[in-house]
Amino acid sequence: MRVVIARCAARYTGRLSATLPLATRAIMVKADGSVLLHSDGGSYKPLNWMSPPCTLRITDPDADAAAGGARQLWVVQHAKTDDRLEIEIHEVIADTEHELGVDPGLIKDGVEAHLQELLAEQITLLGEGHTLVRREYPTAIGPVDILARDSIGRAVAVEVKRRGDIDGVEQLTRYLELLNRDPLLAPVQGVFAAQEIKPQARVLAEDRGIRCLVLDYESMKGAEDLSSRLF
Amino acid sequence: MRVVIARCAARYTGRLSATLPLATRAIMVKADGSVLLHSDGGSYKPLNWMSPPCTLRITDPDADAAAGGARQLWVVQHAKTDDRLEIEIHEVIADTEHELGVDPGLIKDGVEAHLQELLAEQITLLGEGHTLVRREYPTAIGPVDILARDSIGRAVAVEVKRRGDIDGVEQLTRYLELLNRDPLLAPVQGVFAAQEIKPQARVLAEDRGIRCLVLDYESMKGAEDLSSRLF
DNA sequence: CGTGCCAGGTGCCGT
DNA sequence: ACGGCACTTGGCACG
Numbered sequence: 001m002r003v004v005i006a007r008c009a010a011r012y013t014g015r016l017s018a019t020l021p022l023a024t025r026a027i028m029v030k031a032d033g034s035v036l037l038h039s040d041g042g043s044y045k046p047l048n049w050m051s052p053p054c055t056l057r058i059t060d061p062d063a064d065a066a067a068g069g070a071r072q073l074w075v076v077q078h079a080k081t082d083d084r085l086e087i088e089i090h091e092v093i094a095d096t097e098h099e100l101g102v103d104p105g106l107i108k109d110g111v112e113a114h115l116q117e118l119l120a121e122q123i124t125l126l127g128e129g130h131t132l133v134r135r136e137y138p139t140a141i142g143p144v145d146i147l148a149r150d151s152i153g154r155a156v157a158v159e160v161k162r163r164g165d166i167d168g169v170e171q172l173t174r175y176l177e178l179l180n181r182d183p184l185l186a187p188v189q190g191v192f193a194a195q196e197i198k199p200q201a202r203v204l205a206e207d208r209g210i211r212c213l214v215l216d217y218e219s220m221k222g223a224e225d226l227s228s229r230l231f
Numbered sequence: 232m233r234v235v236i237a238r239c240a241a242r243y244t245g246r247l248s249a250t251l252p253l254a255t256r257a258i259m260v261k262a263d264g265s266v267l268l269h270s271d272g273g274s275y276k277p278l279n280w281m282s283p284p285c286t287l288r289i290t291d292p293d294a295d296a297a298a299g300g301a302r303q304l305w306v307v308q309h310a311k312t313d314d315r316l317e318i319e320i321h322e323v324i325a326d327t328e329h330e331l332g333v334d335p336g337l338i339k340d341g342v343e344a345h346l347q348e349l350l351a352e353q354i355t356l357l358g359e360g361h362t363l364v365r366r367e368y369p370t371a372i373g374p375v376d377i378l379a380r381d382s383i384g385r386a387v388a389v390e391v392k393r394r395g396d397i398d399g400v401e402q403l404t405r406y407l408e409l410l411n412r413d414p415l416l417a418p419v420q421g422v423f424a425a426q427e428i429k430p431q432a433r434v435l436a437e438d439r440g441i442r443c444l445v446l447d448y449e450s451m452k453g454a455e456d457l458s459s460r461l462f
Numbered sequence: 463c464g465t466g467c468c469a470g471g472t473g474c475c476g477t
Numbered sequence: 478a479c480g481g482c483a484c485t486t487g488g489c490a491c492g
Contacts, residue, residue: 001257001271003234005329015393015470017340024331026232028257031271039334040232040262043282043487047337049275083470096325098236100255103270106278109248112483142481166372170401198465200372204405246485274472314485343468373466
């Protein structure tokens with residue numbers, strides 16, 4: 001990985017066009033050729049960047065750019081699209097390179113998959129007497145997170161989300177439409193289950209007869225710990 | 232901005248939990264206290280990070296960590312939430328700091344806002360005799376990009392996208408449903424306008440009686456330049 | 463300040 | 478390769 005601190009200007013063309021006036025920034029060049037142009041604030045997102053696969057070519061600036069103070073021109077060209085990032089280097093303040101090696105990668109915990117797993121285990125959170133049919137129940141347009149039956153055997157389709165947004169309600173609506181075409185399942189009740197349900201999503205869901213269920217991840221995790229301690 | 236190359240391990244807790252085994256990585260500490268932990272590949276997204284506002288506190292590792300080889304413990308704590316990033320530094324390979332100053336920021340061109348603006352100006356692209364009612368026409372569930380009237384006064388709701396995907400069709404469908412409840416507007420015709428419309432989105436749109444309109448950004452921009460030259 | 467929507471989204475996993 | 482979908486999504490603009 002190469003890190004260059006430089007006064008530079010940049011221009012990106014591709015899916016959109018963007019220009020970056022002259023200023024001091026950090027340029028990170030990764031082993032795969034990808035380039036990140038960071039300012040000293042904002043978020044983790046660079047001001048400009050080029051994702052792999054791409055190649056970096058360093059040349060002399062043309063006469064105009066040189067007259068404007070440019071010392072180098074970096075052209076980062078994407079290998080498959082016509083996305084291109086051009087960086088005009090006016091002054092190099094620091095330039096270091098280090099071998100990092102392959103990263104073992106991140107291990108995550110607590111995402112939607114876990115929430116779905118917990119709800120499947122604690123299926124009666126849907127209501128007294130509910131039983132699990134299966135997780136990831138397949139339909140023509142993709143799997144429903146959870147299919148269950150209520151206490152008197154009626155089908156219940158559940159969409160699990162960490163954050164319950166309008167998109168999720170649309171998704172569940174599409175599944176319900178398909179599931180309701182199956183005479184062995186219809187009529188299928190919909191449940192929109194999330195740690196947090198946005199008001200507009202709730203309105204839309206209830207307008208469509210979909211029940212909303214707010215999940216408490218911590219207490220569900222506690223219940224799991226408790227039940228595992230019983231064995 | 233401080234850039235440290237170090238052999239390190241990390242742990243994030245907050246919205247989820249994630250751990251990162253020991254490896255050599257680049258750590259970027261920005262002026263606002265935010266921290267980015269980059270590997271030598273992937274995209275612009277760091278392996279772990281902490282967004283501002285947050286504070287970095289550097290301490291000695293506890294006895295266990297020290298026995299495991301840790302030399303420093305970096306704790307990055309978010310100011311408002313309980314998000315926290317802990318980095319165990321085992322070996323510092325490089326450590327540099329530079330003053331970058333405030334960045335003048337990025338100038339973008341060609342995003343959806345501009346496309347919407349151009350279409351509002353060139354509203355007859357919807358068809359002969361169309362007139363603009365307003366951009367960002369408000370509804371209970373959010374603003375419709377463009378509301379117009381056709382040559383004989385019928386309402387037309389337009390959803391503008393750079394890339395026309397199924398989501399956009401769903402969005403427009405929701406708006407149409409609401410707008411059609413307004414007797415002053417109904418019946419409202421839907422137009423899905425995008426630089427590129429995915430086949431599946433086109434099928435869905437046309438199935439719902441929504442007209443698809445492919446926009447040529449370059450030619451629309453050219454028309455704008457021409458009209459501005461007339462003044 | 464919450465709420466919805468766009469993003470050069472990126473990444474992961476399925477057909 | 479394309480499509481669907483989650484993401485510590487982040488970021489912005491508007492009520």
